Amino acid sequence: MKPSARTPENESRPVWSHSCSLRDLVAPYTIDPAAVESLDTGPAWPRRWTARWKTEKADVISPIQELASVPAVASVPVRGFTWRAGQRHRPGLQYLLATGRMHGFESLAERNLLLALDFVSGWTEVLSQPFRLKFTTKDGRSQDHTPDFLVLLHETALLIDVRPAHLIKDKDLLKFAATDRAAVAVGWHYLVAAGWRRQVLTGLDALSARRRPMSDRLGLQTELLEAARERPRRFGELVEETSLPAVARAHAVHLLWHGRLAMDLSLPLDDAAWIYPVGRP
Incomplete structure (x- = not known):
C-alpha cells in the first residue's frame, strides 16, 4: 500500500508569512x-x-x-x-x-x-x-x-x-x-x-499580485508600518487608518509579500485577518 501525504505536525499552528520556510x-x-x-x-x-x-x-x-x-x-x-x-x-x-x-x-x-x-x-x-x-x-x-x-x-x-x-x-x-x-x-x-497547508496557496496567490516594485509617493507604506507598530490590527482596520485606504490596500499586500508586515498564512487574507509588525506576531 502506498503511504499517504503526511499532514504536518500540529496542522493548526500558525504559518508566519515573514519567517516561514x-x-x-x-x-x-x-x-x-x-x-x-x-x-x-x-x-x-x-x-x-x-x-x-x-x-x-x-x-x-x-x-x-x-x-x-x-x-x-x-x-x-x-x-x-x-x-x-x-x-x-x-x-x-x-x-x-x-x-x-x-x-x-x-x-x-x-x-x-x-x-x-x-x-x-x-x-x-x-x-x-x-x-x-x-x-x-x-x-x-x-x-x-x-x-x-x-x-x-x-x-x-x-x-x-x-x-x-x-x-x-x-x-x-x-x-x-x-x-x-x-x-x-x-x-x-x-x-x-x-x-x-490549509489556505497557503490562496494566500500566496493573493499576496503575489503585489510582489513587484511599487512607487509610494504618498508615503502610505510608512503609515501602514507605523500603525501596525502601535499594535496588531485587522487588515480592514489597518488600511482605514491611512490617508488613502483604497490605495493603501495594495501597499499593505506588497508589505506582506516582502516580509515587512506579518500574518498567519494558515488563515484567509480578508478584512478580518490580523496583521502584525514584523518580529511581534
Missing part, C-alpha cells in the same frame, strides 16, 4: 521504507549511480558521489518545456523576483511550487529539470528519474519533486526513494511536495 508551507510525502529496501545500496553504489547533466555544448555524466561538485548553474534543463494540442499537463514559464528571470515548469502544481519559492528566502538559485538520475535496484534493473527542481542553498541544496498525493503511483515510490538516497549521500536534502 518552504517546509512550513507544503505537506510532504513520506518516503516508502519498502522502496528504500529495493534499491541497490551495496558497496560503492555512489560510484555506480550516475547523474546526467545537460549544458549548452555537451552532456556531463557524474557519479553520485560527485554530485555536489558539478557546476550546476552552468547546466540547462535536461527536458525541454513543450506545448502541443491535447496534452494533459500544463507547462509554462514562471517569473521569479528572486532571480529576475523566467523558470520552466511542467504542471500547474510545479508553478505553485515556484511561486512559494519566490516567497520564502534562504536560497540562491533554482534550476528546473536539473539532471537525470540513473540508479539500480537489488534485482539488477536500471531505472532513471529527473527531479523537478534543484534549489541551491548557501551551503547545501534541496532537490524537489512536485506530485499531488492522489497522482502518485507505485512506480514513483522507487524513484522518490532513490532521489532521497542520492541527495543524502552528498549532504543535500530532498522533498516531495504532495500538497499544501
Whole structure:
C-alpha cells in the first residue's frame, strides 16, 4: 500500500508569512521504507549511480558521489518545456523576483511550487529539470528519474519533486526513494511536495499580485508600518487608518509579500485577518 501525504505536525499552528520556510508551507510525502529496501545500496553504489547533466555544448555524466561538485548553474534543463494540442499537463514559464528571470515548469502544481519559492528566502538559485538520475535496484534493473527542481542553498541544496498525493503511483515510490538516497549521500536534502497547508496557496496567490516594485509617493507604506507598530490590527482596520485606504490596500499586500508586515498564512487574507509588525506576531 502506498503511504499517504503526511499532514504536518500540529496542522493548526500558525504559518508566519515573514519567517516561514518552504517546509512550513507544503505537506510532504513520506518516503516508502519498502522502496528504500529495493534499491541497490551495496558497496560503492555512489560510484555506480550516475547523474546526467545537460549544458549548452555537451552532456556531463557524474557519479553520485560527485554530485555536489558539478557546476550546476552552468547546466540547462535536461527536458525541454513543450506545448502541443491535447496534452494533459500544463507547462509554462514562471517569473521569479528572486532571480529576475523566467523558470520552466511542467504542471500547474510545479508553478505553485515556484511561486512559494519566490516567497520564502534562504536560497540562491533554482534550476528546473536539473539532471537525470540513473540508479539500480537489488534485482539488477536500471531505472532513471529527473527531479523537478534543484534549489541551491548557501551551503547545501534541496532537490524537489512536485506530485499531488492522489497522482502518485507505485512506480514513483522507487524513484522518490532513490532521489532521497542520492541527495543524502552528498549532504543535500530532498522533498516531495504532495500538497499544501490549509489556505497557503490562496494566500500566496493573493499576496503575489503585489510582489513587484511599487512607487509610494504618498508615503502610505510608512503609515501602514507605523500603525501596525502601535499594535496588531485587522487588515480592514489597518488600511482605514491611512490617508488613502483604497490605495493603501495594495501597499499593505506588497508589505506582506516582502516580509515587512506579518500574518498567519494558515488563515484567509480578508478584512478580518490580523496583521502584525514584523518580529511581534
